[in-house]
Amino acid sequence: MGYIDYSKEPRSDIAFIDMKSFYASVECVDRGLNPLRTSLCVMSRADNTSGLILASSPLFKKVFGRSNVGRAYGLPFDIKTRKFNYYNAQEQGIKVSPQYIAYIENWAKRTLIVAPRMDYYIEKNIEIQNILLNYASSADILPYSIDEGFIDLTSSLNYFIQEKDLSPEVKLDLLSARIQYDIHKQTGIVPTIGMSNSNPLLAKLALDNEAKNKKNFRANWSYQDVESKVWTIPKMTDFWGIGYRMEKRLHQLGITSICDLANFNPDILKKELGANGLQLWFHANGVDESNVHQPYKAKSQGLGNSQILPHDYVHQVDIELVLSEMAEQVAIRLRRAHKKASKVSIHVSYSRTEMKKAIQGQVKIDPSNSTRILTQAVLTLFRDRYTSGAVRRIGVFYSGFVDEHFSLISLFDQVEMIEKEEQLQSSIDQIRDQFGFLALQKGSALLDASRNIARSKLVGGHSAGGLEGLK
Incomplete structure (x- = not known):
């Protein structure tokens, strides 16, 4: 460890x-059940054999060997009958025995499969967040997602722990334990906490690689632990910023461990x-100069939306009806x-x-935020590539942004018609802003294939809420 002089690196007391x-813990607590001792799965379209697993309790993961993300048809049992799924076992090469079948079916009958309630999760x-405000100012709190944050x-460590x-x-551990206790006492949810007396990166690594496996669900990684803990992370993909593709590129350079990465040129x-x-080299050496008060904000590269059809x-x-609806929804966000x-x-x-291989396509257009023009581009891309076949997932994405005042007008454009269209579009947007996205809809929204009304009841793509950015 001769590369970094840690005495010159910034230090802060961080809890992640x-x-x-x-999601699964909220559902368990709401039913008066222990989140750590209940087999429960939160599944979008919970009555559908192709439902999407959004979250599951630790016991569910242990019993069925599942991660949070997956499909109902990937489970070792049928979600309707709770009987063993022989086809799935055969696909995954699972050795089937009478004892294993009985084990799966026994737990399947005791497992709760519930639909998501996004509004309720947001309330929790x-x-x-209000509990955290008892220990730090809002400027000291950085939500990372709905269920985690820094x-x-x-500033408050010595105030609460005055010895x-x-x-x-020790002070950081004591204060983190107090926060952990308050959250569990008030909500019934068990928090896991990664800590660092150095920087946010090391706190996140502590959580991902140690705290989750400890009995008290807390762990501290700081500068003095870089060589003994960071460098010994067993899988490179367990490290911040390294996915399978990056791991492959690092392997091509002869880097097969975090230790190799930290000591590479x-x-x-x-x-x-x-x-x-x-940046990966610095991170492998435990160096991270970001802070909670000035989080990195990625430059917006585009806007898009995708959905899995019911x-x-x-x-x-x-299919074209749903594509048109999505093209309009993203166009509204663009405006x-x-x-x-x-x-x-x-x-x-x-x-x-x-x-069949998925359809992907991209086309350049004159800069526009017109629903009509963008929808035409989306449908043309689709029609040029689609021949036949059942479709299950659709995505629409706009990029290459310019300011809305930028315009390209040719001699063949009818300027008066363009201005009328923009005025009509603006009026529709204003009405929807005031009265909701469903206040003005085309007649096609009443067709069985339409997704506008159904998706207006969603939050983040799941039950209870509204179209993202449009409600």
């Missing part, structure tokens, strides 16, 4: 708090991987951002029964 199996998140306790003979590590990393490679769409006219897009992309995935 994660609500253990948040707000309740937890809290900088540097002068205690080390900063940073100049070569920068040459081969750019600024990202250099069933296979086999008719082209129905609210005061931007025009010069690139339009689509992604259409077939049903798993089709065994």
Whole structure:
């Protein structure tokens, strides 16, 4: 560890708090059940064999060997009958025995499968944020997602833990334990906390790689632990910023561990991987100069929306209806951002029964935020690539942004017609802003294939809420 002089690196007392199996825990507590001793799964379209698993309790994961994300048909039992799924076992190469079948069916009968309630989860998140405000100001709290976030306790650590003979590590652990207790007492949810007396990165690594496996669900990683803990993370993909593709690129450079990465030549990393490679080198050495008060904000590259259809769409006219609706929804968000897009992309995935490669396409257009123009581009992309087959997932994406005041007018454009269209579009947007997205709808919204009304009742794509950014 001769590369970094940690005495010159910034230090802060950080806790990274994660609500253990948040959605599933909320559902368990609401039913008076222990989240750690209940087999429960939160599933979108919980009555459907192709439902999407959004969250599951720790016991559910242990019993069925499942992660949070998956499909109902991937479970070792049928969600309706709770009988063993022989087909799934055969697909996954599971060795089936009478004892195993009995074990699965016994737990399947005791397992709760519930639909998501996004509004309720948001309420619980707000309740937890209010608990954190008892220990730090809002400026010291950075939500990372609905179930996890950073809290900088540097300013309040000595206020709450006043014993002068205690080390900063002990003080941070005591205060984190107090926060942990308050959250569990008030909400019934068990928080896991990664801590660091150094920086946010090390707190996050502590949570992901140690705290989740400890009995008290707390762990502290600081500068003095880089060599013994950071460098010994067993899987490279368990490290911040390294996915399977990046791992493959690092392997090509002869880097097979975090220790190798930390001791590699940073100049070569920068040459081969750019600024990202250099950042990974610093992170592998425990260096992170970001802070909770000035979080990094990625430059917006585009706007998009995608959805998994409730069933296979086999008719082209129905697929095009949903594509048109999504094109309009993203166009509204584009206008609210005061931007025009010069690139339009689509992604259409077939049903798993089709065994077909997904459709992907992109086209450049003159900068526009017109619903009509963007919808035409989306439908043209689709029609040029689609022949037949059942579709299950659809995505629409706009990028290549310019300011909304930018316009390209040719001699062949009818300026008066363009202005009338923009005025009509603006009036529709104003009505929807005031009275809701469903206040003005085309007659096609009443067709069985339409998704506008159904999705108006969603939050984040799941039950209880509204169309993202449109309600």
